[in-house]
Amino acid sequence: MRERRGAVTIADVAARAGVSQASVSRVLNGKRSVDPVIVRSVQSAIAALGYAPSVAARSLVHGRNHTVAMVVPDLENPLFQGILKGLSRAAAGDGYRVLVADTAERIEEEEATAIEARHRCDALVLCAPRMPEAQLRRLVARVAPVVVVNRQLPGAEVPIVGVDYGRGIRDLVEHLTKLGHRRLAYVSGPEASASNAERRRGVEEAAAADPDVHIEVLPGGSRLDDGYDAARSVLDARERGATAVIAFNDLVALGLMTRLRELGVDVPAELAVAGFDDVPMARFATPRLTSMSVPRDELGAQVWGRLRTLIAGGPVEHTVLYRPRLEVRESTAAVVAKGGDA
């Protein structure tokens, strides 16, 4: 791009090598058989002139960019960061690059951003946890090829790569109930977030599966501050008998633990706390945070695999959901008989 006017073109190479442009093109693309003599002269001409093919011209001819875009609401989110990293590295292996289209949380601009990004790229990765489902369906049909991250979209012709949050939550609840916890609290994530909805479903299923288990849902958020601020309502829940808390994600859990420590609440002795995502910091918290591990980079690699198939004209591959892995650490311990409460 921005080939400073007068950049060396294939014509210059052809002239210097004394052959036609077509021959140069063939050498460049290894097409057909070309006389070895010509090959050499072309190659040396290329080297001498420092020629590099014009990406723009190639794109125009092929209708392909070798670029894909990833649409995200917030680059701050560790999950998306991991996916971006995994995606960009995997794609690079196939000569593709990744464009970031950060919508800065403006979900009303998400659709337009996606469409615009699609015009510049061969395919899209859509991370739109809060876009209304109907809108997402329409969008997906319009911008194909596309891979959707972390959302269910029943019946839609689109590959989905994500995390089985429901399953993760159920596994986490099981871990806690095995430790003797019966009354739990779930500090939820952003209201409209699809992955939060899945977690809540997991919470409900877990509660429904065992009549002894009760899970209270508390408002929360997705960041450190949200967890910090949720301490108040968490402690209220504790008054009502809760002995363990599951946070929407690790950031919330870490923020919560910070506040609890300030308030002199001992984790896990007085209250067990668990997070979700297993961010690096989880292992370094005090106490070390029990969490559900999600293979962030691997998700990105899987996304690329699906995308690549689509770009090559292949079929919509099956949805793949990673089952989070329980990482038991210090923040969750067996429930302790508790004195004087109702």
Next chain:
Amino acid sequence: MRERRGAVTIADVAARAGVSQASVSRVLNGKRSVDPVIVRSVQSAIAALGYAPSVAARSLVHGRNHTVAMVVPDLENPLFQGILKGLSRAAAGDGYRVLVADTAERIEEEEATAIEARHRCDALVLCAPRMPEAQLRRLVARVAPVVVVNRQLPGAEVPIVGVDYGRGIRDLVEHLTKLGHRRLAYVSGPEASASNAERRRGVEEAAAADPDVHIEVLPGGSRLDDGYDAARSVLDARERGATAVIAFNDLVALGLMTRLRELGVDVPAELAVAGFDDVPMARFATPRLTSMSVPRDELGAQVWGRLRTLIAGGPVEHTVLYRPRLEVRESTAAVVAKGGDA
């Protein structure tokens, strides 16, 4: 891109509106004055056909992509994440998008990656903290327009946006000496890192400025684990009289504090700890981590400003270095008279 063969082109619009392609083009670009009647008919044709201009064709004609690439060694790094975010949002405001070129720590491929990325874009942002200076100089000249992040490059014709690490460290040392600390330790970052070198220079200058102050340099790294592992040597330094530690960055500081807590060393009573970068978690650590705040997003915005000027054919603007701001928190406190040591 990937205009499915047979996408609607400007010719279709022209035909439907009963005008020439040139007229359509004019309407599209608001060039010259066009008969309002034609404008309307073209617009309705565009709407009816759902026409969207081909980015590839435009790029070929203009020699511009409206895309810039950011080359980074590691997307995991909070600083680069912040810059990417700030850059991508600022660039979006001018209709530009950002391509990420993650070199996956392979510094030997950095140059090739940068050149390749440059072919797809109108300009480059180079984050190459470990690239040898001579190589960087050559590269910068070759891929212009380009902005360099977080490195000094005396005499080179390139805008630089960065952080004044030396100044930051000196301010931090001053903070500690005011608290009565005289013997400090600096847990350094990656060996070849330019920003680590600047920090070390800051350390030396601070020590040179005050004969009473001694600063010992310890090996370290850039991640949580590195800080955790550095605890051993930090404690050795403490045996030698050090009462305060400055870590390469917050991650290292946080990892270090985790280990210290495990070992029963009280921060800040027995040892003061300070970090650098002021990542969100710093405020939520226990104790809350004193750190030097760096405006990550703002850096990205500044980078875009410089890049935009360059793309528009403007001059190489002055280097801008942000002076980190001291955020005093709980992890640093006044030195306490210490009993029985040498």
Next chain:
DNA sequence: CTGTTAGCGCGTTCAA
């Protein structure tokens, strides 16, 4: 003010 023409740089027929 509008239409015609000529490329932008490359890949790809189709003859030779």
Next chain:
DNA sequence: TTGAACGCGCTAACAG
């Protein structure tokens, strides 16, 4: 095997 010619979709001259 090679080269000439055309077209990808669009914009910028130049006439009219």
